[in-house]
Amino acid sequence: MKSFEDIETLAIEKKGGADQLSALMAEHNGPKTPVELETIGDDRWLSMFTKTIFQAGFSWKVIEKKWPGFEEAFEGFDTARLAFLPDEAFEALLNNKAIVRNAMKIKSVQANAIFLRDLAEAHGSASKFFAQYPVEDQIGLMDVLKKRGSRLGGNSGQYALRLMGKETFILSRDVVNALIRENVIGNESMSKKNLTAIQEAFNHWRSTSGRSLNEISRILAFSVG
DNA sequence: ATTGCTCGGATGGAACCGGT
DNA sequence: ACCGGTTCCATCCGAGCAAT
Numbered sequence: 561m562k563s564f565e566d567i568e569t570l571a572i573e574k575k576g577g578a579d580q581l582s583a584l585m586a587e588h589n590g591p592k593t594p595v596e597l598e599t600i601g602d603d604r605w606l607s608m609f610t611k612t613i614f615q616a617g618f619s620w621k622v623i624e625k626k627w628p629g630f631e632e633a634f635e636g637f638d639t640a641r642l643a644f645l646p647d648e649a650f651e652a653l654l655n656n657k658a659i660v661r662n663a664m665k666i667k668s669v670q671a672n673a674i675f676l677r678d679l680a681e682a683h684g685s686a687s688k689f690f691a692q693y694p695v696e697d698q699i700g701l702m703d704v705l706k707k708r709g710s711r712l713g714g715n716s717g718q719y720a721l722r723l724m725g726k727e728t729f730i731l732s733r734d735v736v737n738a739l740i741r742e743n744v745i746g747n748e749s750m751s752k753k754n755l756t757a758i759q760e761a762f763n764h765w766r767s768t769s770g771r772s773l774n775e776i777s778r779i780l781a782f783s784v785g
Numbered sequence: 786a787t788t789g790c791t792c793g794g795a796t797g798g799a800a801c802c803g804g805t
Numbered sequence: 806a807c808c809g810g811t812t813c814c815a816t817c818c819g820a821g822c823a824a825t
Contacts, residue, residue, distance in 0.1 A: 614802080617810035622803055662802040664812075711811060719809075732809060749795085788825080795818075805807090 561761065562742055564769040564776065571782040581782060591772055592725030597691035600724065602676050605686050606637040608724050609672050609709070612716040614665055622660070629658030634669060639680070642673035664711075671710035678708070695727050695773065696763050699755045722774060729762050729777035738780040 706713030
């Protein structure tokens with residue numbers, strides 16, 4: 561397997577110099593520590609899940625601009641309250657112009673409130689669960705989001721984890737193309753075999769380069785385009 | 786060996802929300 | 806029309822099995 565330094569060199573070439581790459585890398589905050597992650601309220605996880613779900617396949621700007629309306633319509637994303645959503649409350653949301661009225665996505669909020677409450681019951685808080693989940697097994701965490709959460713199985717779940725401060729790679733189109741170029745995987749399918757190979761590659765690069773998954777993931781993307 | 790059957794997984798296409 | 810995408814549904818494909 562190619563050393564991560566060689567991939568970084570590729571990214572520097574693509575971005576026109578080490579300074580340019582550094583500037584791009586500095587645009588984002590690094591991951592939080594598990595201790596920091598644990599202190600986040602579970603309502604914030606539901607808020608971020610909802611945001612990335614609504615942004616999926618849609619103009620991110622629209623969601624960003626309407627976000628205060630979402631916070632108000634969903635009552636601050638209180639998981640206890642949203643886990644029990646009466647029919648009339650759902651109907652009201654469907655007619656609330658302060659949010660984007662996509663019925664399936666609105667439904668995901670209740671499903672994910674229940675999901676987070678289940679995690680909290682089992683682990684003290686959902687935040688604790690996410691904070692303590694081993695970084696070396698992100699595909700395991702992605703599997704939990706896919707199987708037990710609603711609409712969190714793809715990139716939306718990964719974006720949400722990263723935005724909350726969990727150390728995360730994101731399998732965007734660029735990253736997947738980089739992984740194919742490096743012969744980590746042979747095609748773009750998210751088969752079990754490919755996911756295992758992806759995790760192993762990230763773990764290898766992480767331990768040999770000393771960089772976070774966030775950095776490795778972004779540098780891979782920058783090495784493509 | 787061939788056929789017919791089921792089942793799970795892969796694959797493809799369409800629908801979906803609103804502001805610019 | 807476009808958009809850092811997911812899901813639903815329809816369909817197809819191949820493996821596995823049992824009966825001829």
